[in-house]
Amino acid sequence: MKIEMEPGKLPPSETGEGIDGQRWPAPGVPGAAADVSTMIRNLSGRTILEAMQEIVAIKDSCGVYRAVNPAMCRFLGKPESMILGRTDFDLFPPDLAASYQAQDTQVMESLAPRSIEEQARGSGQPIWVSTTKSPVLDQDGRCVGVLVVVRDITVRKAAEESAKRRILFQRILVNVAATCINITLDEVDAAVHGCLEEMGKFVDADRAYIFEFDFEHGIAVNTHEWCAEGIPAQIQNLRELPLDLIGDGLAELTRGRPHHVEDVTALPPGPLRDTLEPQGIRSLMTVPLLRGERCIGCVGFDSVRQARPFCDDEYTLLAMFARMLVNIGLRREVEESLRLAGLKAQAASDAKSEFLANMSHEIRTPLNGILGMLQLMNTTRLDAEQCEYVHMAIQAAQRMTRLLSDILDLSRVEAGKLTLQEGPFSLSEVRRSVLDIFKPVSSRKDVRTSFELDPLLPARLVGDETRLRQILLNLVGNSLKFTERGFVRVEASLLGSDAGNRLSVAFRVSDSGCGIPEDKLGVIFEPFEQLTQACNRGAGLGLAIVRRLVELMGGRIEARSRPDEGTTMTVTLPFGLADEQEDPPAPPPGSEIRTGHRILLVEDDLFNQKTATALLQKSGYAVRVAGTGLEALHILEETGFDCILMDIHLPGLDGVETARIIRNAPEFRAHAGTPIIAVTANAMLGDRERFLAAGMNDFIAKPMEFSSLVAVIENATSARSAPR
Known part of the structure; x- marks a missing residue:
């Protein structure tokens, strides 16, 4: 009940x-x-x-x-x-x-x-x-x-609470450490404030703060502050606190020791007490920021609501955070120095690119005149000895052109500015061009050159045909250079495909030449490296460019060789699979070169004017010359042309701006569709894209192969006159 x-x-x-x-x-x-x-x-x-x-x-x-x-x-x-x-x-x-x-x-x-x-x-x-x-x-x-x-169970409860606090304390240590380690420089201020708040709440402090000491100017700068709710902030009042006002506290900190004031009211009269009491501080603990043995500031806790002692945990937390802050400062200095070094390196790279562009223009312009005159001479009546001399001179000019291109390509790759231009292409066409280029050299040296295609390979692939051709030309050319008799063989084989329908294709270039010592295989892909002075037959750039191009295309290259037994270079590259399509129909007989076109040649160099004019006229073109962009515009106001060959470096109005005016100005509306071909010594990265963006139809670099120039002209004019 x-x-x-x-x-x-x-x-x-x-x-x-x-x-x-x-x-x-x-x-x-x-x-x-x-x-x-x-x-x-x-x-x-x-x-x-x-x-x-x-x-x-x-x-x-x-x-x-x-x-x-x-x-x-x-x-x-x-x-x-x-x-x-x-x-x-x-x-x-x-x-x-x-x-x-x-x-x-x-x-x-x-x-x-x-x-x-x-x-x-x-x-x-x-x-x-x-x-x-x-x-x-x-x-x-x-x-x-x-x-x-x-x-x-008071003792047990105290032990449990202590264990919980210790776990929380360790968690805060880990959080603070992880935050300070992983932050970027842009996040430093927000992260530091967050750490001050987390630590201040854990130790039940009223304020947590950081000071940086400027001994040169005799001030302490309050850089960061966190305040508990209801506690007034002091950071605005302490932006430039004279170091003299810190008194004995500064002496302790500069000796690398913490400074603890348990009761401010118990301090003797002096600068430190006069500084702390107006802020309402009852107790404080500060820990020095030490870079080596030098004190560069301090981090601390204030108690405003009541006087209190600070225990070992608070000191440990502050000391660890102080070390983290010093590390952040060091990291900030290192990253800033790296940033400045990067800016300097970028400036140096830009200067190098500008220098190479200028040198390219200065070298290619006279080289274009030389090659042009040699090609003109080759069209005249020459005896056998003269033909041989002209042929050798043309080869020398072409070799110099390739060397210049190699230097520019190496510079682009090293600067990370060389981009791939992927599209569908025919492996058979690549095979034909490689064999055609090296057929004369093979015949003279009694070297049999072959290029075999795996029957399993599709007829058309997707990739950067230009860079693949450049790789193969360098490898085959290198093999022919060091093979006096025997063979140079290229084999293209299908290795397999992945789930994304990407094909892995291996190109093996083998020769029966002098071979490479095993201890030299590791250096042959470095720029300007050659095996011996006796083998000094080039600038040592070909294989260096090949390796960088292969890596840029996502492939790999391997070399196997023995002295006197020949060398095999294997390049493995990924390609896409092109859509099946029929080969374009062959042009009708007699349509390869259509003479009678009127050509406006815009060129400021007198030597190149004469060379290009003579070559074009010998091919049946009617040519008119303009020495500046402004002169070209005046001529277009009078008459029209079937094609415009536009130099880029022109005095006054340059070729790019001249092309934009022709394409966009109302007074030249009648000529807006006229094909414009950039003929320039500029051959740096992005030039072609810049010319096309200005409204030009195509691009050919100096020095020009005249047959290539004619092909570009015919292609541009045929596209304009094709039925639509």
């Missing part, structure tokens, strides 16, 4: 019976305590309550204390006589007493023990306790009360 009680009063027991059928003695009755002790001994079988360190008490079903041990008396600070016969409402605050009563009722109704961990306050400081309440049953199994056992 549930007993209703009025708080603070002791109701009589309804049955009067206690444990084992005994009656609970009424409070204040003589001999009551002795009877209770006897009852407890009967209940437990041994007299141990007085010796137990735990608090032990027995309450009856009405919540009246019927037995307690000395530990209970010590906890409450009351003798046993002032506890027995009373309820929790007589001994504890009403809200706490009501909670205890509810717990007792739950135990008695459920007949099951109940444990709880909570804070309890007796006569001294609050302590953490583990309370276990168990039902007390009589011989008939009826619940007649509650046995309460209370254990002091």
Whole structure:
């Protein structure tokens, strides 16, 4: 039966019976305590309550204390006589007493023990306790009360809290370290502020801050600050704090030691106290920022709301963060120096590119005149000896052109400015061009040159045909250079394909030449490297360019060789698979070169004017010459032309701007569709794209192969006149 009680009063027991059928003695009755002790001994079988360190008490079903041990008396600070016969409402605050009563009722109704961990306050400081309440049953199994056992777990709780704090502390250390290590320079300020906030909240500080010391100007600069809610910021007032105002604190920090003020009001009068008190600071801890043995600043915590000591954890956290800040500073300096070095390197690269472009123009322009005159001479009546001389001179000029192109290509690749131009192409055409170019050399040297295509290879692939041709020409040319007799063989074979339908194709260039020593195989792909002075037959650029082009195309190159047994170079490259299409129909007979076209040649160099004019006229073209872009525009105002050959480097109005005017100006609308071909000594990266963007139809570099120029002219004029 549930007993209703009025708080603070002791109701009589309804049955009067206690444990084992005994009656609970009424409070204040003589001999009551002795009877209770006897009852407890009967209940437990041994007299141990007085010796137990735990608090032990027995309450009856009405919540009246019927037995307690000395530990209970010590906890409450009351003798046993002032506890027995009373309820929790007589001994504890009403809200706490009501909670205890509810717990007792739950135990008695459920007949099951109940444990709880909570804070309890007796006569001294609050302590953490583990309370276990168990039902007390009589011989008939009826619940007649509650046995309460209370254990002091304050030490265990403190250890648990310390462990939790240590885990949190380590987590903060890791977070701060990871943040400081992984941030970019643009994120430094935000990351540092976040770290100050996280650390400040963990140590329950009111402010966390960073100062940088400028000893040259005698000031400390507050660079970062975090403040707890309700704490006024001081950073604006401390942008230029005189170092003299830090006093003894500066002396400690510059010695590499932390500076801790537990109570600002206990400081002697002086600059430091005068600086701290206006900020409302009660306690502080600062740790030096040390670069080597030199102090460059400090990081610290302030306590404003109350004076307090700072423990080892706070010092460890600050010291670690101080090291991180120094590392960030070093990293910032390194990255800034690298950035500046990168800018210098870029400027040097740009200067190098500009120099190469200028040199290309200056070399190609006279070379174009030389080659042009040689080609003109080759059209006249020559005897056998003269033909040989002209042929050798033309070869020398072409070799010089290739060398210049190699230097420019190497510069582009090393600068990372060479891009691939992928498109469908025919392997058969590549094979034909390679064999045609080297047929004269092979014949003279008694070297059999062959190019075999794997039947499994598709007829058309997708890739950069120009760069593939350049790779093969370099490799075959290199083999022919060092092979006096025997063979140079090219084999193209299909290795396989991937899930993306990309084909892997191997090109093996083998020869029966002098071979390469094994210890030299590692250097042959380096620029300007040659095996021996005796083998000095070039600039040493061909294989270096090949390797860089192969890597740019996503492939690899391998070399196998033995002295006097020949060399095999294997290049493996990825290609796409082109859509199947029929080869374009062959042009009708007689349509290869259509004479009679009117050509406007815009060229400022007199030597090149004469050379180009003579070559064009010998091929049946009608030529008119303009020495500047402005002169070309005046001529176009008078008459039209079938094609315009436009030099780029012109005095005044350059070729690119002249082409834009022809394409876009209303007064030249009648000539807007006239094909314009850039004929220039500019051969640097992006030139072709720049010329096409200006409205030009095609591009040919100086020095020109006249047959190539004619082909470009015919292609441009045919495209214009083709039916639509």
